[in-house]
Amino acid sequence: MDRRMYRGNMGNNCGCSRNNSQFRHSEPVCEDVCGNHIREDMCEKHVCEDMCDKSRHDGDFDRFPIAMCYVPWQCFRDLYENEFAALANGTLFKELDLKWYGRGCK
Amino acid sequence: MDGNNREKLYAFITASSFVCDDLRLFLDTHPTDRAALEYWDRASQARNEAVMEYTKCYGPINSYHVENDCKWAWVEEPWPWEGRC
Numbered sequence: 001m002d003r004r005m006y007r008g009n010m011g012n013n014c015g016c017s018r019n020n021s022q023f024r025h026s027e028p029v030c031e032d033v034c035g036n037h038i039r040e041d042m043c044e045k046h047v048c049e050d051m052c053d054k055s056r057h058d059g060d061f062d063r064f065p066i067a068m069c070y071v072p073w074q075c076f077r078d079l080y081e082n083e084f085a086a087l088a089n090g091t092l093f094k095e096l097d098l099k100w101y102g103r104g105c106k
Numbered sequence: 107m108d109g110n111n112r113e114k115l116y117a118f119i120t121a122s123s124f125v126c127d128d129l130r131l132f133l134d135t136h137p138t139d140r141a142a143l144e145y146w147d148r149a150s151q152a153r154n155e156a157v158m159e160y161t162k163c164y165g166p167i168n169s170y171h172v173e174n175d176c177k178w179a180w181v182e183e184p185w186p187w188e189g190r191c
Contacts, residue, residue, distance in 0.1 A: 076132065076142040083121035083149070092128040 115160050119167065122153035 064070060078094040079086075086092040129146050136142055157167060165183050166172045172180045 074132065074136070076136065076139050076145070079145075083118070083125045086128065087121040087124045092125050093132075 112160075112164050115156060115163075119153065119156045119160060122149060122156060125149050126153055 074093070074095070079092055080089060080094060089097045091097050126146070126149055129142065129149060133139065133142055133146060157171075160167060161171050165179055167183075169180050172178065
């Protein structure tokens with residue numbers, strides 16, 4: 001994740017540049033996702049877990065501004081038991097061991 | 107027996123290098139994550155020690171680790187098309 005982009009979407013600026021955007025809310029949408037947690041204490045486990053739990057909800061994408069990218073915050077957890085298992089699965093993180101749905105254009 | 111140990115050591119270097127690469131990607135966006143930093147210290151140390159042991163016992167894995175003892179030892183290792191890269 002590009003953290004600079006993440007920073008740019010936090011706080012009271014939800015990323016909506018137009019005042020008449022239908023996505024403007026009294027509560028900034030990005031506040032729901034990242035709050036004000038991007039600080040030096042973000043490495044604290046309870047803060048990180050809280051961020052992950054908040055970013056996990058995925059049922060209200062219609063509240064987000066269009067044409068923006070959103071990446072759920074990853075936590076350092078659920079690792080494979082050793083380096084051989086990590087290499088065999090293509091990632092150290094079990095959460096990133098996902099099914100591949102890509103296909104060709106034919 | 108020695109060849110078996112060599113293969114095991116090389117396999118560990120391959121796997122531990124992958125873990126370090128994956129950890130680096132995580133740390134690029136989580137530079138203050140203490141658990142990840144501690145894991146990096148352990149993983150990179152284990153990887154570096156394995157590379158040092160392999161280099162000492164079997165020869166250099168990359169050209170930066172070649173120690174010239176009146177001979178360029180890099181070319182004595184198998185080439186990629188000979189089964190190792």
